[in-house]
Amino acid sequence: MTSRLADRTIVVTGASSGIGRALAEELLARGAEVVGLSRSPGRLPDGVRPLAVDLTHREEITAAFSKLEIFDALVNCAGVAYQSKILDGNPADWEEMWRVNVMGLALCSQLALRHFPKSGGRIVNVSSLSGHRVPPGGGFYAPTKFAVRAITDSLRLEIKAAGLPVQVGSVSPGFVDTPLLDDYFRGREETLRQTRASMHMLQPGDVAASILHLLETPPHVEIGDITLRSSDQRV
Ligand SMILES: NC(=O)c1ccc[n+]([C@@H]2O[C@H](COP(=O)([O-])OP(=O)(O)OC[C@H]3O[C@@H](n4cnc5c(N)ncnc54)[C@H](OP(=O)(O)O)[C@@H]3O)[C@@H](O)[C@H]2O)c1
Numbered sequence: 001m002t003s004r005l006a007d008r009t010i011v012v013t014g015a016s017s018g019i020g021r022a023l024a025e026e027l028l029a030r031g032a033e034v035v036g037l038s039r040s041p042g043r044l045p046d047g048v049r050p051l052a053v054d055l056t057h058r059e060e061i062t063a064a065f066s067k068l069e070i071f072d073a074l075v076n077c078a079g080v081a082y083q084s085k086i087l088d089g090n091p092a093d094w095e096e097m098w099r100v101n102v103m104g105l106a107l108c109s110q111l112a113l114r115h116f117p118k119s120g121g122r123i124v125n126v127s128s129l130s131g132h133r134v135p136p137g138g139g140f141y142a143p144t145k146f147a148v149r150a151i152t153d154s155l156r157l158e159i160k161a162a163g164l165p166v167q168v169g170s171v172s173p174g175f176v177d178t179p180l181l182d183d184y185f186r187g188r189e190e191t192l193r194q195t196r197a198s199m200h201m202l203q204p205g206d207v208a209a210s211i212l213h214l215l216e217t218p219p220h221v222e223i224g225d226i227t228l229r230s231s232d233q234r235v
Contacts (some may be wrong), residue, residue, distance in 0.1 A: 001033070003030035003031060003032075003214075003216065003217060004131055004216045004218075005027060005029060005031070005032040005121075005212075005215060006030060006031035006032065007033070007043075007050050008032050008033070008071045008072040008073065008155065008162045009032070009033040009034075009035065009070070009071040009072050009073075010027050010032050010034055010035070010071065010072060010074075010075060010215065011034075011035045011037065011068065011071050011073070011074045011075070011108075011112065011141045012024050012027070012034055012035070012036055012037070012048075012075045012077055013037040013038075013055065013072075013074075013076050013077055013078035013079030013104070013105075013108060014037070014038065014076075014077035014079065014126075015034065015036030015037065015038060015045070015077070016036065016038035016039075016040055016041075016043035016044050016045055017038075017043065017178065017179055017180075018077075018176065018179060018180060018212075019077055019126060019173075019176060019178060019204045019207045019208060020036075020040045020075070020077035020078065020126075021044075021045060022128075022130030022204035022205045022207070022208040023075060023077065023081055023204075023207075023208040023211050023212070024036055024044070024045050024048050024128075025045050025096045025208075025210075026193060026205070026212055027212075028045070028048070030193055030212075031051065031078065033183075034047070034048045034049065034066065035048070035049045035051055035071065035163060036048040036049065036050055036051065037051050037053045037055070037064060037073055037078065037108075038050070038053070038078075038084055039053070039054050040052075041230050043167045044199070049190075050081065051064050051067065051189050052069075053102030055078055055108075055235075056096060056099040056104065058073045058103070058107060061104060061107050061108060061111065061155060062107075062111065065108070065111040065112070065114075065115070068115055069115070070116070070117050071112075071115050071116070072113035072117065072121055072122070073119075073121055073122040073123070073124070073215055074102075074109065074121070074122075074123045074124070075123075075124045075125075075126070075211060075215070076105040076109065076123070076124070076125045076189070078104065078105075078107055078125060078182070079101050079180065080096055080100050080101065081095050081097070081135050081141045081180050081183055081184040082097065082139070082140070082184065082186060083138065083141065083184055083185070083186070083188070084097070084139045084140045084141070084142060085137070085139040085140075086139060086140060089139050089140060090218075093140065094140040097140055098114070098140075098144055099142060099146045100230055101141075101144035101145065101147070101148060102144050102148065102151070102223060104149065105148060106151050108118070108180030109123050109125075109151070109155055109168075111147075113159075113164070113224075115178070116166060118165075119165065120134055120154070120165030120166055120167075121163075121166045122166065122167045122168075122169075122214070122215060123155070123166065123167075123168045123169075124169055124170065124171065124178045124211050124214045124215060125148050125151070125152050125168070125169075125171075126140075126148075126170070126171055126172040126173075126211070127145050127148040127149055127152070127170045127171065127172040127205070127225070128141075128145040128148075128172055128173060128174075129172055129173065129222070129227060129229060129235075130142040130145045130146075131146050131147075131149040131170075132149070132172055132227065133147055133235065135235065141184070141192055145172075148170065149170065149172075149225070150168045152168055152169070153169050153224075156222075156224075157167040165220045167217075167219065167223075167228075168222075169206060169214045169222065169223045169224055169225060170224070170225045170226075171193065171210045171211055171214070171225070171226045171227075171228070172225055172227045172228070173175065173202055173206075173207045173227075173228050173229065173230030174202065174228070174230060174233045175195065175199070175202065175229070175230060175233060176201065176202045176203070176204060176206070177196070177199050177201040177202065177204070178204055181195075198232065199230045199232030199233055200230055200231070200232055201226065201230050201232075202229065202230050203235065204213065206228065207228065210212070210216065210228055213226070
């Protein structure tokens with residue numbers, strides 16, 4: 001059966017690694033055209049149209065989107081994670097997380113709305129279980145993901161009030177086996193080793209499958225959020 005996504009154009013931030021990369025590969029396999037945003041376009045999967053952008057810079061985001069024509073969906077997957085405490089963490093880490101996870105995601109969403117066809121579009125945000133509950137030691141990362149959840153809900157209300165044919169949803173995974181965990185557990189490598197050993201962790205493709213479900217759902221169905229975790233993850 002032909003996928004609903006065949007011949008659609010999907011813009012994926014963070015398509016060079018982890019969840020975004022797995023998603024880009026699945027989209028290509030379904031016949032979609034994929035535009036990948038990343039600071040390192042050389043790391044994008046073959047077949048992805050590269051768009052170099054550092055999401056900490058508003059001007060770069062605006063310039064990148066100005067190069068795009070009409071497209072059908074945006075997946076905000078790029079993110080950074082440090083367990084940087086409010087108590088004594090480095091504010092430079094907070095700032096980077098805020099700029100990429102929150103400001104970058106919101107600006108990409110605003111700009112994408114100008115590129116969707118009249119028939120409609122879809123935005124999927126990659127949040128986290130840390131957008132639903134604050135894990136011990138979650139520091140400033142969880143607040144950025146709570147913000148992603150609020151932005152997703154705010155934007156959905158605004159879109160409905162404006163009468164736009166656009167659906168907005170999110171996926172909220174627990175631990176996923178990607179390079180992001182090396183940053184999240186920076187300085188606590190033994191804890192990361194034990195965490196990996198304690199569970200059959202979600203793989204990037206598991207999360208990509210949930211994002212694909214949101215993207216493939218017909219326009220009259222709007223999924224708000226999908227939470228998923230390893231069956232071995234306790235909280
Ligand atoms: N892994 C987990 O356990 C987990 C759990 C819950 C939620 N998440 C969320 O899932 C999303 C994807 O994470 P992942 O695990 O797949 O991480 P990852 O493998 O480290 O990938 C992160 C992606 O974000 C991009 N990125 C980071 N900073 C950027 C910047 N300043 N400008 C442009 N792109 C930037 C990276 O691209 P370049 O480096 O090429 O620029 C990379 O493609 C994130 O939003 C993360 O918060 C992850």
